[in-house]
Amino acid sequence: MEETVAIEKICMLAGKIMLVSGAETNRVEDTMNRIASSFGIENPQSYATPTGINFSVDVAATTNSLRIIRRSTDLHKIDKVNIVSRKIAGGEITITEAFRQLKEIDRENTAYPAWVQILAAGLASGGFTIMYGGTWGDFLPAFFAGAIGFTGLLSFERVVEIRFLAEFFGAFLVGASAYLFFRMGFGNLINMVIIGGVMPLVPGLHITNAVRDLMSGHLVSGLSKGVEAVLTAFAIGAGVAVIYSFV
Numbered sequence: 001m002e003e004t005v006a007i008e009k010i011c012m013l014a015g016k017i018m019l020v021s022g023a024e025t026n027r028v029e030d031t032m033n034r035i036a037s038s039f040g041i042e043n044p045q046s047y048a049t050p051t052g053i054n055f056s057v058d059v060a061a062t063t064n065s066l067r068i069i070r071r072s073t074d075l076h077k078i079d080k081v082n083i084v085s086r087k088i089a090g091g092e093i094t095i096t097e098a099f100r101q102l103k104e105i106d107r108e109n110t111a112y113p114a115w116v117q118i119l120a121a122g123l124a125s126g127g128f129t130i131m132y133g134g135t136w137g138d139f140l141p142a143f144f145a146g147a148i149g150f151t152g153l154l155s156f157e158r159v160v161e162i163r164f165l166a167e168f169f170g171a172f173l174v175g176a177s178a179y180l181f182f183r184m185g186f187g188n189l190i191n192m193v194i195i196g197g198v199m200p201l202v203p204g205l206h207i208t209n210a211v212r213d214l215m216s217g218h219l220v221s222g223l224s225k226g227v228e229a230v231l232t233a234f235a236i237g238a239g240v241a242v243i244y245s246f247v
Contacts, residue, residue, distance in 0.1 A: 004057055006095050007039045008064050013102045014081050015046065015053045016066055021074035024209040025049060026216040031085050035098075038089045050224050070161075072111070073205055080105045114154055121200035122147035129196030134189050138196070141178060141187035145197035149174035153201065164235045167201050171239025174198050179243055194240055203232040 011032040018028045025048040032055055036044035045061075047054040050071065056063045084101050087093045093101070112120075125146025126139040134142065153170030157163065174197035182190040206229040214222030 003039075003095065004041075006099065007036055007041060008055060008057060010039075010095065010099050010102060011035050011044070011046070011055050012053060012064055012066055013099070013106060014085065015048060015055065016068065017081050017102065017106050018078050019048060019050070019053060019068055020071055021077040022071060022205055022209070023078045024212045024216075025218050025221040026213055027078075028053070031081065035085055035088050038091075039095065049221050050228075074110055076110045077105055077108065114151075117154070118147050118150050121150035124200050125196040127196070128199040129192050132192055132195055134192030134196065137188045138193050141181040142193045142196035145174045145177040145181065145193055146200055148177045149197055150200050164231055167232055168235040168239040170201050171198050171236040172242055173239075174201075175240040175243030198236050198240065201232075201236050203229040206232065 014035055015028045015032045018031060019025070028048040029046045032046040032048075032053075033044045036046075036055075036057065041057050043058050045054075045056045045059060045063075051068050053066045053068065054063050081102070084093075084098060084105070088098050111117075122143040126143040129138050129142035130136065149170040152173040153166050156169045157166040160166070175194055178187070178190050178193040178197060181187050181193065187193050206225050210222050210225035210229055212222075213219075213225060216222075
């Protein structure tokens with residue numbers, strides 16, 4: 001009985017780490033089932049959505065539930081959980097060791113510092129501007145507009161934990177910065193600067209996961225992630241549109 005409870009905790013913890021880190025629900029369920037099967041559970045039952053996880057060791061058995069409130073993107077943690085899962089499947093580690101390693105992964109803070117994320121957002125913005133047809137004279141305006149917008153996103157999200165409002169504010173700052181740069185003669189194509197500047201805000205992972213979940217038959221997760229991506233795109237577009245309505 002105690003061993004079964006330990007297996008349930010391991011599966012739930014692995015699923016939680018992956019879901020919070022941005023993994024698609026199909027991968028979360030598959031990993032939980034593989035871990036349980038590797039420990040001798042014959043008929044594991046797992047069900048994941050973007051906001052919660054359910055798991056039981058058999059049909060009509062006691063179900064364990066876990067509510068997921070916040071999600072981010074941390075592919076490094078997903079990879080680490082996959083490594084632990086492979087070790088479990090290969091019989092390389094015990095239940096106790098597997099649980100210890102997963103607890104360590106859960107406690108890790110692998111996110112880059114804010115200044116690194118802002119710098120990366122600026123470089124990505126400048127690169128996308130060139131890729132989409134902008135000139136090299138637009139690179140620096142896009143760099144600064146993207147960095148300012150991403151800084152606004154991070155700052156606003158710390159004050160109000162509503163992602164869509166933070167993305168709206170970030171896109172608004174991108175549009176405002178691009179317009180001010182253009183008015184000062186800094187840059188050639190304002191449209192390319194804005195397009196590049198908002199690219200770090202675009203929900204690429206959500207769109208990808210939504211499509212993958214729909215293709216895997218996870219309709220609830222696929223539709224919910226798709227709606228989330230649409231709302232995010234709307235927030236970005238609305239933030240830029242507000243600037244255009246005043247100029």
